Amino acid sequence: MRNKQINTVYAVVLLFFTLFIVLPAFFIFKNAFSVPGGLSLVHFRDVFVQGKLAQAFWNSTKVSAVSAVITTFLAFILAYTENFTNLPSALKKLLRTCAVFPMLLPTITYGFAIIYSFGKTGLITKVIGRQLFDFYGFNGLVFGYVIYTLPISFTLTKNTMAYIDKRYMVVCRIMGDSALKCFYTAVLQPLWGTIAVSVVQAFFLSFTDFGIPASIGGRYTVIAELLYNTMLGSLPNFNQGAVIAIIMLLPSIVSILLLNYLQKFNVRYNKITKIEMKKNPARDIILALVSAAIITCILSIFAVVFVAPFVQEWPYNMNGTLKNLKSVFADSNLVRVFTNSLIISFFTALLGTMLVYASALVTTRSRLHPHGTLIIESIAQITNTIPGMVLGIAFLLTFKKTFLRNTMAILVFCNMIHFFATPFLMMKGTLDKMNESWETTAAILGDNWIKTVVRIITPNILPTLLEVFCYLFINGMVTISAVVFIAGAKTMVITTKIQELQHFAKFNEIFILSLLILITNLIIKTVKGIAHQQPHRKRQGLPLSHE
Structure with a gap:
């Protein structure tokens, strides 16, 4: 009975991935190689003969690196600064919060914020008194990509750095090593693998992003922009678009190989001892000031998002007004795209959490055959490195003649695949740490596997389920690359609407829609934080919140 239930869940999960990964991959390759009467490389030849792909690929590689x-x-x-200073915990918490703030906004908003901050009449330009740099093209893309990838790289580095055993710094000092040698031996060496992974991840995210080049790419064509123009330009060409999509997979393949290789550089300690850092006010002050400068540079570009839509006419009439806000809520089309985003993000989070939970359960809390476990873990690794735009094109080519076309369901399924990997690894890690004897004990008492999952495992994993739900909801709100090809007129979401509004220079509407995304995501994070506290309060015997 238990095996039958496990196999049923596994079959459902495998069927979902077959329909929404294997089948779309088949259609991409089919469109890239098929010609009337058979298979050919003619579409590859046509793309390379044009010369645009090689230049766009090099541009993407250079700016991403x-x-x-x-x-x-x-x-x-x-x-x-967070892990190796004696700064107050409140300041460290503020640092963490500010560092990940950009994740709550879509990348396409970054570009418009840069325009309104560093343009000739931009907010930062007016404060400083001159334009700092030309933001269209390479410079703007680098700035935008840094803002986009910094939260991910910071989180990755911070988490690994927290597990460095600081006793080695004490040993270095006792042995008389210089401060520089202590830093290299005790901090840098254990982090080489993580630093390399950070570079690979940041490169891959930048290489495949569409939102930032869509707004400030200018004449500096990157491969994501070339792919969009090929698929949805004045003369759409699905065959050549499929070819470019396959070329975009090359960094994905390299990323998988590099990440697997870099795992051997991970340093594991038998025991980690928490010790107080040596008091060094000069170090703390310098690092606090440098970190504050980095955070200020990153967050300052978003200041205009909170200012521009609430003045009469930026930058000529700075009197405050709410007319732009009222006009957005009076526009039924804009209200509809906001509602669409909420619905799609909610079902992405709900169904995505169920998929992640089911996948993690059958790989960690069952006696599934090792090959079955390997399949799902391989799928997670693959989804982690498939560019969102490639996934969107695959869905477009696969389902363009089916009942899923121009429905919210196709957007939900696409998001579920796109964001599967990170929540799966998070869920799997939590389940691995739980007592392995629970299922055995429950079986002795007569419970089947499903009852054990519902009664025992699920209550103990609620915090992780909430974390996964929040992660999927927020990413569903801010994504553009995965949905830009499959969102129709009736299923358009905020991010694709923002891309449309830029062609009409409706930046007030763009910023207000961006603020709606931000506020929604902040509400979700706040609710998740309150929900996290309830079990903790209950365990500690504290009064529960009634908010």
């Missing part, structure tokens, strides 16, 4: 190195360096400074 520069951005990844800068991001990793800045993330290291922020993570070091």
Whole structure:
């Protein structure tokens, strides 16, 4: 009975991935290689003969590499400030909050915020008195990509740095090593693998992003923009679009190989001892000021998002007004796209959490055959490195003649695949740490596997379920690359609407819609935080919140 239930859940999960990963992948390759009468490389030849792909690929590689190195360096400074200083915990918490703030907004908003901050009449330009740099093209893309990837790199570096055993720094000092040698031996060496992973992840995210180049790419064509123009430009060409999509998978393949290789550089300690850092006010002050400068530079560009839509006419008439806000809520089309975003994000979070939970359960809390476990873990690794735009094109080519076309369901399924990997690893890690004897004990008492999951495992994993739900909801609200090809007129979401509004220079509406995303995501995070506290209060015998 238990095996039958486990196999049923596994079959459902495998069927979902077959329909929404394997089948779309088949259609991408089919469109790339098929010609009337058979298979051919003619579409590849046509794309390479045009010459645009090679230049766009090189542009993407160059700007992504520069951005990844800068991001990793800045993330290291922020993570070091949190883990290796004696700053007050309140300041460290503020640092963490500010560092991940950009994740709550769509990347396409970054570009418009940069325009309104660093343009000739931009907010920062007016404060400083001159335009700092030309933001269209390479410079703007680097800045935008750094803002986009810094939260991910910071979180990755911070989490690993927290597990460094600080006793080795004490040993280094006792042995008379210089401060620089202590830093290299006790901090840098254990982090080389994580630093390399940070560079790879930041590069991959930058290489495949569409939102930032869509707003400030200018004439500096990157591969994501070329792919969009090929698929939805004045002369759409699905065959050549499929070819470019396959080329975009090359960094994905390299990323998988590199990430697997870099795992051997991970340092594991038998025991980690928490010790108080040596008092060094100069170090703390310098790192606090440098970190504050980094955070200020990152967050300052978003200040205009809170200012521009609430003045009469930026930047000529700075008198306050709510007319732009009222006009957005009076526009039924804009209200509809906001509602669409809420619905799609909610069902992405709900169904996505169920998929992640089911996948993690059958791989960690069952006696599934090792090959079955390997399949799901491989799928997670693959989804983690498939660019959102490639996934969107695959869905477009696969379901364009089916009942899913132009429905909210196709957007939900696409998001579930796109954001599957991170929540799955999170859920799997939590389930792995739970007592392995629960299922055995429950079986002896006569419970089947489903009852054990519902009665025992689920109550103990609620915090992680909430974390996964929150993660999927927020990403569903801010994504654009995964849905830009499959959102129709009736199923348009905020991010795709923002892309449309830029062609009409309706930046007030763009910023207000962006603020709606931000406020919604902040509400979700707040609710999750309150929900997290309830079990803790209950365990500690504290009064529960009634808010």
